[in-house]
Amino acid sequence: MIQIPRGTKDLLPEETAKWQVIEKVIRDTCDVFQYKEIRTPIFEHTDLFTRSVGDTTDIVQKEMYTFTDRGDRSLTLRPEGTASVVRSYVENKMFGWVNQPVKLYYLGPMFRYERQQAGRYRQFVQFGIEAIGSNDPAIDAEVMALAMSVYKKMGLEKVKLVLNSLGDAESRNAHKEALIQHFEGRIGEFCSDCQSRLTKNPLRILDCKKDRDHELMATAPKLPDYLNEDSKNYFEKVQAYLNELDIPFELDPNLVRGLDYYNHTAFEIMSEGEGFGSITTLAGGGRYNGLVSELGGPDDTPGIGFAMSVERLLLALEAEGKAVQTIENVSFYIAAMDEESKVAAVKLTHNLRVNGISAETDYLNRKVKAQMKSADRLEATYAIIIGETEMETGIAKAKNLQTGESVEFSLADGLNELKKLVS
Known part of the structure; x- marks a missing residue:
């Protein structure tokens, strides 16, 4: 008997009815926030992800499903959504559209070769939004508000928004040098991944799961201490807007997003439901002001977005004892x-x-x-x-x-x- 591939899951009718409810909430929420749906290919040229996600990330180094087609081209099943959306933004010259910023959302399967665990599969579904073309801190707050609205409409109560600033290029470079000086004397005590990241992207060391309990992690330089005045002012305005929208949040100077393209605002939404598990992240996102130009678009085109896992949303609902109300009866x-x-x-x-x-x-x-x-x-x-x-x-x-x-x-x-x- 041929069985389902490891890390995938069949969604039977009783389960898909719940997914349809969630998908409707997502689409309805995006409608009122004026985000329009975009659908990109399931696979892209591999270079798209190595250039955008970063060649030092776990995704690129260990988790991508990459293959060579009959034309000897290297293609990859998309491991995340932002790179594809930004590629489409550039290729279709959306920067010339009359209505700016361009506000898009996607909802579909992604693929990563990682160890299967609760709420994490090798084929999984992400909902995400991208707002491209605005450098206004108010739209950072809007992006986070949309994510929180979806969770609220689904009935989740035990969720929290965690916030940090990764700063601009100047701030990150100053922090990078401080991290290199902090770790280089004892980098041999860290895993091989951390050793290779020391000079390329030492910020990723702080996100290492293997060495997170090493004593140098606790004393590592904090990024907020290296923010210049522009970065500080921007982050303060983001927080002010969230306060005006009555959206509670916590600051976490150790929050580091796992993809290289992030800068300035970074955030995660976490479940605090009992029994949810040790990995509490439901959604994450942030700014990526250099990504559009990296993929061939106009210089200095700003962007911000997030991605949330539908599977982990269902787990969070289960942890809080919240049922997804489906309508299945026959008239x-x-x-x-x-x-x-x-x-x-x-x-x-x-x-x-x-x-x-x-x-x-x-x-x-x-x-x-x-x-x-x-x-x-x-x-x-x-x-x-x-x-x-x-x-x-x-x-x-x-x-x-x-x-x-x-x-x-x-x-x-x-x-x-x-x-x-x-x-």
Whole structure:
């Protein structure tokens, strides 16, 4: 028997109903915030991710699904969404659009070869937004507000927003030199990944999971201490806007996003639900003001965005004991007593469906008693039984399975009466 690949998951109908609810909340929220959907390819040229995500990141070094196609081109299944969106922004010259900033969202599968654990799969679904073209700290607050709105609408209560500033290029370079001086004398005590990152991107050392308990981690230079005045002022304005929007947040000087393109505002949203697990991050994002130019777009084009895992959102809801309210019941179940009646049942079922009313009938040629049990399992609101009498008179009854009340209607032209029952 061929089984599902490791790190992937089948979503069966009961589960997909929950996903559809979440997806609707996401799309509705993006609509009111004026973010429009973009759909990019599942795979891209590998260079896109090595240039944007960073060749010192775990994603590029260890987790990408990369292959060579028949034209000897190196392609990669997308491990994250921002690089693809920015590539499309540049390629389609969105910087020339009349409405600026360009506000986009995506919702789809990503792929990373990593160890499977709760809420983390090798194929996973991310929802993310990108606001490109504005350097206003107010839009940083808007991006975080949108993410928090999705969690609030889904009913999550035990979530917190954690905030940090990575500063501009000048601030990061000053911090980089301080980190190199701090770690280089004892870098041999760290893992091979940290050793290779010392001169290229020492900030990534602070994000290392293997060496996070090393004593030098606790005393490492903090980025906020190296922010210049412009970076400090920008970060203070972001915080002021969040306060005006009544969005609580915590400052964490050790917060480091795992991708190289981030600068200035960086944030994560975490679950504080009991039993959620040791990895508490639900969503993360930040500014990437140099990424557009890195991928061939206009210089100094700013951008900010976030990505959230739908799988981890479901885990957080479970940790808080919050059920996703789905609507799965059938409005009408039409049962047939014989072969002639079955033709009428199939026709009535079809007419209800094409008029936007959910309906079901039997396709296993079962007795009426078995059909009614099926109606109960489907939580049908009304049951209609068609037999010899109904065929002769042309009149049938729709019985409310909760109240027991029945309403007569014409099999020939009683569709409007059935519509009224469920309107």
